[in-house]
Amino acid sequence: MDRNQKMIEDILKIREQIGKTPLVRLEHFPGFNLFAKLEYTNFSGSIKDRAANNILYHAIKENKIREGTIVIESSSGNFGISTALQCNRLGVDFCAVVDPQISEINLKMLRLFASRVIMVDQPDETGGFLLNRIRKVKELVEITDNSYWTNQYENPNNFLGYAGLADEINRAFSSLDYLFVPTSSCGTVVGLTRFVKQQFPDLVVVAVDIEGSMIFSDKKCKRYIPGLGAGRKAAFMEGAPVDEVMILTHEEIISGCRDLLNSHSVFAGGSSGAAYFAACKFMNGRKWQGSSPNALIICPDRGIPYIDTIYNDAWVTKILEEKTMNELMEKVG
Ligand SMILES: Cc1ncc(COP(=O)(O)O)c(C=O)c1O
Structure with missing residues (x-):
């Protein structure tokens, strides 16, 4: 077998350790069903x-x-x-x-x-x-x-790589109404929008971002939470049919992470907490009549790398103080 053939075989072997990630139902929500797709069980620990x-x-x-x-x-x-x-x-x-x-x-x-x-x-x-x-x-x-x-920000094989995740979602639900996706390169949100909407055309896709990110806003500020957000517009987003955008504060994201842990024992990273907070804010703010809608959040990675930051009170106090200071300085000019 030549080297190229062997590499193809090996990359497909790795693929066997990617996907089939757990889908869990998060309990105790009045009027709607909330599910989480835990992408941290993949090969290297993330989506x-x-x-x-x-x-x-x-x-x-x-x-x-x-x-x-x-x-x-x-x-x-x-x-x-x-x-x-x-x-x-x-x-x-x-x-x-x-x-x-x-x-x-x-x-x-x-x-x-x-x-x-x-x-x-x-x-x-x-x-x-x-x-x-x-x-x-x-x-x-x-x-x-x-x-x-590899050029993840411009390579279409980034968002096309989410066909498998979309397929898992499409097979798991008989109806899906809301999907909350954290964004950075926007590969996930663009891929899922394209492939999940084929099955559920009325699905509302909510892109979730962090304050200070330039993807959906021009209001720049220091970002302290990695994974989520980007310092530029996303090449893939042009013409992508995302329905809603929610930009969250650092406080909201940290609170989302901790609630996800304390209420559901899901120990996940910053962007997962963002998706969870966004889903609760969006879904709880509406009146639901008739059959309960199904909402899904994407949880891209695990909480362990954030143990000394998002899950550490001293760090949280420090960055929130620094953030307040930065905002004050900006106001003063
Ligand atoms: C933890 C985490 N969440 C969310 C994302 C966003 O994914 P995407 O780049 O597909 O928008 C990333 C991307 O690196 C990430 O690392």
């Missing part, structure tokens, strides 16, 4: 395994990833971790471009799984690191023979 696997699969099939290829991506989060672990399994080198805002635990994981981690430590003209990270990736791709940039 991003679906996008990364699909991107890598197509790149291997199209011979863009072959013997000796170095895969490159700018990611400090779950996409980077997933790509690193899948490349590790494939025997393919992976270079992650990160910045100093990366969480300690993600940096440790990337150093463990990836062949190379490059830290971009100079802020760009916006004061953030995103533009400089992308510049670094482009520079690396240009000077490295046989390199491949």
Whole structure:
């Protein structure tokens, strides 16, 4: 068997460890049924395994990833971790471009799984690191023979990778009325909107974002919770039929995470708490008549990486104080 054939076989083997994630019913909601899709049981521990696997699969099939290829991506989060672990399994080198805002635990994981981690430590003209990270990736791709940039923010195989998740949802429900999806690259929300609406055309899709994110708003502020939000508009969102957008505060997201844990024993990450808070706020704010609607939240990752932040009172107090200070400074000008 040649190397390319072996890589295809291996990427499909990894796919066997992705999906069939638990769907649980969260109890005690008057007038509606709330379900949660727990995506943290995937291969590397997050929903991003679906996008990364699909991107890598197509790149291997199209011979863009072959013997000796170095895969490159700018990611400090779950996409980077997933790509690193899948490349590790494939025997393919992976270079992650990160910045100093990366969480300690993600940096440790990337150093463990990836062949190379490059830290971009100079802020760009916006004061953030995103533009400089992308510049670094482009520079690396240009000077490295046989390199491949997964480019999750623009690669359509990102959102097409959610066909499997949509299929699991479509098979699990006989009717689905509301779907709450946290957003960053928008691969999940665009993929699910496209594939779940084929089965449930009247479904209301609610994209959930964090204050300070630039996806649906131009109001910038410091974001303290990773995973959710982005410093730019999402390339996939143009023309995507998302029905509603909810932008939550840090306080709401933290409260959502803790309620999800304390009321339902679901120990999940920041974006899951956001989806939960958004669903409760949206569904509780309406009067339901007739048969109870079905609502689903997507829970992208587990709570463990957030144990020292969202689930730590001292950290919460500190960032909320800092946030109030920043808001005051902005008002004063
Ligand atoms: C924890 C978490 N939640 C939500 C998302 C958003 O997913 P998407 O990039 O598909 O919009 C991500 C993406 O990295 C994530 O890591």
